[in-house]
Amino acid sequence: MTSKPRVRFAPSPTGFLHMGSARTFIFNWLYARHHGGTMILRLDDTDVGRNTQASVDSIFEGLKWLNLGWDEEYKQSERLDLHRKIAWSIFEKGLAYRDFTPAHTGDAEKSGAQGTWLFNPGAREVSSAESDRRAAAGEPFALRFRVPREAGQSVRFNDAVYGEQIKAANDIEDFALLRSDGMPTYHLASCADDTDLKISHIIRGQDHLSNTFKHVLIFEAAGGAPPQFAHLPLLVAPDGTKLSKRRHGPVVSVTTYRDAGFLPAAFINFLCLLGWSPKDDRENMSLQELTDAFSLEGINRSNAVVNFKEPAATPEDRFDPKAVWLNAEHIRALPIEELSARLLPIVQSAGFKITPEKMLRITPLIRERIKLLRDVLTAADFFFAEKLAAYDSAELIPQKGDMAMALKVLSLARDVLANVEFKHDPLDQSLRAAAAELGVKAGQMFQPIRVAVCGRKNAPPLFETLEVLGRETVLERVERAARLISQ
RNA sequence: GGCGCUGUCAUCUAACGGUUAGGAUACCGCCCUCUCAAGGCGGGUAUACGGGUUCGAUUCCCGUCAGCGCUACCA
Numbered sequence: 001m002t003s004k005p006r007v008r009f010a011p012s013p014t015g016f017l018h019m020g021s022a023r024t025f026i027f028n029w030l031y032a033r034h035h036g037g038t039m040i041l042r043l044d045d046t047d048v049g050r051n052t053q054a055s056v057d058s059i060f061e062g063l064k065w066l067n068l069g070w071d072e073e074y075k076q077s078e079r080l081d082l083h084r085k086i087a088w089s090i091f092e093k094g095l096a097y098r099d100f101t102p103a104h105t106g107d108a109e110k111s112g113a114q115g116t117w118l119f120n121p122g123a124r125e126v127s128s129a130e131s132d133r134r135a136a137a138g139e140p141f142a143l144r145f146r147v148p149r150e151a152g153q154s155v156r157f158n159d160a161v162y163g164e165q166i167k168a169a170n171d172i173e174d175f176a177l178l179r180s181d182g183m184p185t186y187h188l189a190s191c192a193d194d195t196d197l198k199i200s201h202i203i204r205g206q207d208h209l210s211n212t213f214k215h216v217l218i219f220e221a222a223g224g225a226p227p228q229f230a231h232l233p234l235l236v237a238p239d240g241t242k243l244s245k246r247r248h249g250p251v252v253s254v255t256t257y258r259d260a261g262f263l264p265a266a267f268i269n270f271l272c273l274l275g276w277s278p279k280d281d282r283e284n285m286s287l288q289e290l291t292d293a294f295s296l297e298g299i300n301r302s303n304a305v306v307n308f309k310e311p312a313a314t315p316e317d318r319f320d321p322k323a324v325w326l327n328a329e330h331i332r333a334l335p336i337e338e339l340s341a342r343l344l345p346i347v348q349s350a351g352f353k354i355t356p357e358k359m360l361r362i363t364p365l366i367r368e369r370i371k372l373l374r375d376v377l378t379a380a381d382f383f384f385a386e387k388l389a390a391y392d393s394a395e396l397i398p399q400k401g402d403m404a405m406a407l408k409v410l411s412l413a414r415d416v417l418a419n420v421e422f423k424h425d426p427l428d429q430s431l432r433a434a435a436a437e438l439g440v441k442a443g444q445m446f447q448p449i450r451v452a453v454c455g456r457k458n459a460p461p462l463f464e465t466l467e468v469l470g471r472e473t474v475l476e477r478v479e480r481a482a483r484l485i486s487q
Numbered sequence: 488g489g490c491g492c493u494g495u496c497a498u499c500u501a502a503c504g505g506u507u508a509g510g511a512u513a514c515c516g517c518c519c520u521c522u523c524a525a526g527g528c529g530g531g532u533a534u535a536c537g538g539g540u541u542c543g544a545u546u547c548c549c550g551u552c553a554g555c556g557c558u559a560c561c562a
Binding site for chain 1: 489490491492493494497498499500501502509510511513520521522523524525526554555556557558559560561562
């Protein structure tokens, strides 16, 4: 290929942005960026009845979070003249005809006798004189493509992913180009715009593979060569069916991942691994690495299961484990400053008062302990809370120890902590020395202190934690723990 | 019903017809260690089934089965 590719993502605003659409957007974007081409966003909004502003908002909201951007933007509803012009040019060539049959309601004909489903019998045979007369009389009609019916005719194209595709023309119905209200159908509008916008590659879901034969017919009738097609294997739910919010709930919506604390780069990384592979063993990849590695050849042909659980026991449990793992990997790869800046608003909007400076000191202590950004609320709660949440005094008992040992440890710890310099090394040395003095193991010394200051047994490393918490808070919490035992 | 696409561990995937069928996640175990993580090491699980072609099929062909998609004046 000599010229730069022009690709498009063309969602129809009839629902929220789900993962499958997001992946299609990403693959188009990667292809464009990899080849230095142009990424186009086009709203395929010709179905006036089903389009909603809420859906448009949802799509932009999702795409904005992905933060990839695009180069050109169009709206089909503003290009209707072009669509109609092309439809009528096809009619002028004798490749389309008026169908005065009233629109079918429902799918009652599906199981009808073979052959009749292809088109409305008789409609395409109406003479042009009669057709003109009825149209002039104001009778409503749909404009249908006249699919060639001569024996042996076939339509073919070469898909970059699925290879050579051939279909007998007799298996293609006379599909509509214009509805009886004059609005273009998806097939017509899409091809008309793809031609006009000089789209070079159509990268879209495999659910359009069968439709592509119709599109090839339109492209050729409109007098142009079809673009290169590349169909993507579908993303399916664990039950094997196509992703749907109605069936599978909000786990399939892009904004759910955003709100749960996924990093856009991790989410993108995860989506790329569904149906595409760099062919080496890499999985954890940055956007740049993905861009460099992306190619149509790496796309495979079988549907991929997004392994989510809905409903799930825990918030993180509902997502595909690999997505969560990748997110944790991306979190750990982030510079502390950036991670801290992303954590701060989450903590603040949960109602805690915290300064950016303090957050920056806490972040290194938890970044290997959170998988989703929102985990900061449970992993670092004791740093934010004015008053520690209540805990069972039994938690203070060290391994192989008893309540008396806990009290002994806490009493001495209070004295030590009242005087030691609040830095990692002095804390380490003096607390270990205190353990030796009491004749307990280091772990038995640390555990009661940890529970006293964190309110639980599992927490970040002790000395760093004490350092960030500061003497005043630590002493207060240690004394409170001692009192809890004494009562 | 018709047409089409697809079928490798639980899941995502790798393997110019010749590999002990590889990697990752998840799970389990060990190590490290002040707890939890992170990290290191190790473990089990797969070519849907049946026929061909071939010296040799995960790989090519046919059939069966299964899943999915399309079959609208939806996209």
